[in-house]
Amino acid sequence: MSNERRPAEEFEVTADLPDSPMHTTGTDHVTLVGSNAEETIAFYRDLLGMPLVLRQPNLDDPDSTHLFFDTGDGRILTFFVDDDRPSNPRPQRPGVGAVHHLSFSIDPERFVEVREALEDAGRGYNEFDRGIFHSLYTSDHNGLTIELATDKWAIPDDRRGEVLATAQRIREEDGADFAEERHIEAALEELDLDVEKFDLPDAPTGAGTP
Template sequence: MADDTPLRKLQTQGVHHITLLGADRQTSIDFWEGVLGMPFIFEQPNLDDPEEGHLYFDPGDGRLITIFTNESRAPTHRRVPMVPGAVHHLALNVSQATFWQAPKRLDARGIPHSGPTDRGFMDSIYFTDPLGFLIELASYRFEPPEGCRHADVMIEAHRIRVARGDYNIDREHLADAIELLVERTQQTLSPSRAPADPY
């Protein structure tokens, strides 16, 4: 028998937490807090597996990254298999100031990495956790206008890029998107907001 209930969305409001399989407890703390600077905020047993611990870290936005630990899981540094349905990587937001220090700070620990990678709208650097899971440090090349989010800038930059037939979003699209959002969201007393040359 068919259900006549209309289809409705389950509206999300952000990522609550991400849980990853980690190595042993101390290796996990040393990586997530000792390398990535995430405060270790609490722990308890894995409520679905009493052989495992469950560590909770604050990635910097008050949400949670949690790690299942097991004292029998030692660091392997082998790349996690890339298979359909698997998580490819975890991207963590860092400031431009931190981003440009990342290669030197990873090198000091002997952690292999990709080096800075140009992504047009952001800069990225890639390396793996102690179990071979790919981590990305991502740093936006822009700040959104007051009252707007990064996503607001990205959708406008995408529309501009597509209209121009460009391959990917780059700095010019971002600058034009920010200008458009400011015009749309902030008032002015000027009769015209057109570009001008006062020189």
């Protein structure tokens, strides 16, 4: 038996449902092991603006508490916390199985306000124009990288996968290394969707930045 694995380039990119035994219907929630309630709530509720919608004992470990935050569209982010656990702002451990970052959507019309709020809170950040979206990267009280991202175009939520898959095909035909503005614009036009671009600040791409 060969140990060679097929590279990513050999797998088709498409918004069509795969021929699989099941199909998920969306993200229900993501759960992280947090530190304590006070500092978790201070960052996710009081800074990022996520309502704390449920609090109960951790059903698998009643000595800790389970906090539920609404990320803005009914999708939930939860934390297992314990008041005896101090926060650890050191960067997260890298490697297979680690969480690289979490990304949350923000309103493009409030992008500058969000950036200013990070500055006012003393939170360091990096800002990048990723070609198809625009992002701020900061970190929470436990060193987890948090991306605050906004689309550069008004893309309907129910067509997002279709738009990205179409842009991928156009990018490959174009011979570009990554998706750029022209690829998304061409995808929107091909799919007969409005091309409404938001006014966002200029920023570097961040390509090659670890």
